[in-house]
Amino acid sequence: xxxxxxxxxxxxxxxxxxxxxxxxxxxxxxxxxxxxxxxxxxxxxxxxxxxxxxxxxxxxxxxxxxxxxxxxxxxxxxxxxxxxxxxxxxxxxxxxxxxxxxxxxxxxxxxxxxxxxxxxxxxxxxxxxxxxxxxxxxxxxxxxxxxxxxxxxxxxxxxxxxxxxxxxxxxxxxxxxxxxxxxxxxxxxxxxxxxxxxxxxxxxxx
Numbered sequence: 001x002x003x004x005x006x007x008x009x010x011x012x013x014x015x016x017x018x019x020x021x022x023x024x025x026x027x028x029x030x031x032x033x034x035x036x037x038x039x040x041x042x043x044x045x046x047x048x049x050x051x052x053x054x055x056x057x058x059x060x061x062x063x064x065x066x067x068x069x070x071x072x073x074x075x076x077x078x079x080x081x082x083x084x085x086x087x088x089x090x091x092x093x094x095x096x097x098x099x100x101x102x103x104x105x106x107x108x109x110x111x112x113x114x115x116x117x118x119x120x121x122x123x124x125x126x127x128x129x130x131x132x133x134x135x136x137x138x139x140x141x142x143x144x145x146x147x148x149x150x151x152x153x154x155x156x157x158x159x160x161x162x163x164x165x166x167x168x169x170x171x172x173x174x175x176x177x178x179x180x181x182x183x184x185x186x187x188x189x190x191x192x193x194x195x196x197x198x199x200x201x202x203x204x205x206x
Contacts, residue, residue: 002183008181009158016149019111021189024174024176026177026180027090027176027179027180030051030180030183031183031185033184034183034184034187037187038187041149041150041191041194044145044149045146045194045195045198046147047189048142048146048198051142052142052202053137055136055138057135057136057201058136058203059132059134059135060134060203061122061125061127061132061134061139061203061205062200062203062204063124063204065200065201065204066113067118068196068200070114070192071114071115072109072192072196074107074110074111074114075107075111075154075189075192076189077107077120078103078104078108078111079182079186081100081103081104081107082098082100082104082181082182082186083182083186085097085099085103085104085178085182086099086175086179088100089168089175089179090175090179091172094169095166097168097175097178098165098169101161101164101165101168101178102161102165104185105145105158105161105162105165108154108155108157108158108161108185109158111154112151112154114150115147115154116151119144119147126141127139127140127143129141129144134171139203140194142199143199146195146199149191150188150191150195153188155186157181157184157188160181160184161181164178164181
């Protein structure tokens, strides 16, 4: 084998290829954020579980799962529309990617509105951060803290979907950016799958 075969541009030819498992910086940043945020939600949910088990008069204010079921269906569906949007972007279908991205944002807005409506109904029944008519006041602080943290993530995701969608339309962002945002949105949906049984289903009225 000649020296020309062993080298390329003055460097060994084997070193010119990129790393086999390289991850773009933006995607790596999102994964690190998701890992850190997972620890935050896990700590909140574990603390909630300990408080609930240690409190004998823990309230069970929910009489129906209809509202939370609708909210869950909307959020799960939005994860599917986000996936379709990313696939459309990868296929070069810019119009389709935009359409599905904005449908995902609309689903997030609907989820947030239903959540706020639920909050207002509970507040109207006398529930606040520190008291409620059913039992320990810790329930209100735990409920609003966990669901509020999740709702904040949904709201931030909706804003990001709109901004990234507009910039993608103007060719300032590409399919990679939609995919990275999709990772965040799927994470938000996954967290909700833990919130529902712990905060809602376990607190259904007997």
